[in-house]
Amino acid sequence: VMQRLQIGPILFREECVFKREIRLGDRVTINLELIRSKKDFSRWSIRHTVIKNGDTVAAIITVDGAWLDLSRRKLATPPEEVHAVFSQMPTSEDFEWLA
Numbered sequence: 001v002m003q004r005l006q007i008g009p010i011l012f013r014e015e016c017v018f019k020r021e022i023r024l025g026d027r028v029t030i031n032l033e034l035i036r037s038k039k040d041f042s043r044w045s046i047r048h049t050v051i052k053n054g055d056t057v058a059a060i061i062t063v064d065g066a067w068l069d070l071s072r073r074k075l076a077t078p079p080e081e082v083h084a085v086f087s088q089m090p091t092s093e094d095f096e097w098l099a
Contacts, residue, residue: 005079006070013064019057026052033092035062041086042066042077043098 002008022028029051037044043066050059069076078086 001081003070005081007067007076007078007082008070009065010068010075011063011065013062015062017060019059020052022050022052022058026058027054028052028058029054032090034086034089034095035092036096036098037086038098040077041083042075044086046089047092 031049031051033047033049035045035047043064045062045064048061048063049057050061052058067076067078067082068074
């Protein structure tokens, strides 16, 4: 879909804070939440919380990004398909809209 739309994500910052070791056999889940975004979802920050065995936070990964028009190689406002997905994303308790 992204190739057809000629758009892709670009990351400006990625931070990973490791909390606990994950070992072979651990059950791992990743929770995703939008922590801030422009209303048109052209720029955003997402937090991924990596949980092992259902109750232990193993890592927190935070990324700040935007959308790149792949043909023009410039930042872009995402098309409706992307907007629809982002508008359904869970938001954090401290979520904020960017100006």
